[in-house]
Each structure stands twice: as C-alpha cells, then as structure tokens.
Amino acid sequence: MLKEKILKVQLRTKEPLRIGGKKDPLSGADNPVTKIGGKLVVPGSSLKGVLRNALEQYLIDTYCQNGRWKDGYEHFKPCIPGAELSEDEKKLVSAGKYRDQNGTCRYPCTDRSCGNNRSHSICPVCYLLGSMGLNGFVKAPFLYADTTATELYSSRMDRATKTIAHGTNRPYELVPDGTVFEGTLTVLLEDTVLGWKLGEPRNLGETRTLGDKWLEGKKVDEKAQEDFIKTYITDRLKAIKVIGGYKSKGFGAVEISVS
Known part of the structure; x- marks a missing residue:
C-alpha cells in the first residue's frame, strides 16, 4: 500500500518569464515555461530542476565549510546530475562541494x-x-496558469548607425508578472510493499551500492516525517526565487507558496 501526502504548490511570477528555449517541454530548467494545448505550463522537469538546485545549495551551505564537510555529514554531499561534467563542474568537485563519482x-x-x-x-x-x-x-x-502569453520584441543596436541592426527585431513570448501557476506535488510517505519509509534508509537488494548512508540508523514517526518534509521539501520550494534564463534582462523572479 502507498501512503502519500499531497502538497499544493503555487508559483507567482514577480517578473516576466520567457516562453521558449528547447523544443522539448520536458527538457529541463532552461525551458521554465512552455505551452501545452494552448495553456501556459511550468513543466514538472523545470520545477524538479530548480528544487534540486535549492536542495544542493542548502546541503552545501549547511554542512560544508571551506570545502570540508562537517564530521558525520560526509554522506550529505550532493552529486552533480549528468553523465559528463563540464570543466567548471569539475572545479566544484575538486573544491569539495560535490561528490567525486563521475556524475x-x-x-x-x-x-x-x-x-x-x-x-x-x-x-x-x-x-x-x-x-x-x-x-x-x-x-x-x-504547474498550470489561466493566463495568455504576451509578445515582446527584442533587437540589437547597430554600433555604427545607432539604429536597430537589420534582421534583429524579432518577437518572443513571455508570461507577464503577477501570473499564478498551480499544481499538486506528491510526497511518498511509505510503501508497505517495498518497505520504504520517508526519512529512513531503504532496504535495497543490490550489493553494488552503499545505499542511503546519510540516513543510516534513522527511524521516524509521523512528527519526524513532517519535520523532514518541511526541511527538505517545503522550505526548499519556498527558497526558490528565480527560474529560467534572461535574468540580466529582468526576467525570472518568482515566489512559491506551499500548503
């Protein structure tokens, strides 16, 4: 049997969000808003991406000091999700912020x-x-919104003529500030078939893993689970303040509430 908790997530834009990016709406955080059936949508992959980043930042800020993880918290170090790391990401690994496990x-x-x-x-x-x-x-x-998109033009100034450069006055769509997106996030509290319980290490059959070492020996009751959800899910969602690109152009500021 599955025991779940449903959280209502509301995302309100405080600055415009650009619609577009990659063609695949499931491609990730660089495409924060897309259209599906004419509706404005923040894909689950986008929300998951910014939540992952917020969790990583929390773990590093809380348990890592000057590239050294506090005693007993070494297994709290996050990984970098990806098959190959960029040169800059490798520097973060070398600095002790992320795991050295090749992705x-x-x-x-x-x-x-x-x-x-x-x-x-x-x-x-x-x-x-x-x-x-x-x-x-x-x-x-x-996350879905009952709002229509707005069109904005972007251009580049020709440095010599001080006029708009030929062929650069192009439109793109955006979500206006004040738009509200809503959806429900599902948290698995317990899977009685697998024997999984949120906040406790999972009983995994494979020997080629060290499992959930960061929770080794942990047992949780209902109150402890609520505290766990607040620390690692609710508060981290509320900590998200910006999503998507074009930040230097005044895009991306958001406010998230959870109930």
Missing part, C-alpha cells in the same frame, strides 16, 4: 560509470528526487 548517483553502481572500482552511497537529493535506476520520494507536478 549522478546510480543504482546499482557500475565500474563503467562510477569508476575506481568502488560503490557509492545515494546522495540526499537523489534520495528525494530519484537517481539513475531508482525512484525517489517526490513527484514534481506540472
């Missing part, structure tokens, strides 16, 4: 992916949002 958490660990012939634990972020090969406890929703 995202995987279940089970494989020599080809993880390297160094060793297994890794699953980081707190992947515990909640899912890792490669293993589901998490949070299902991010699509």
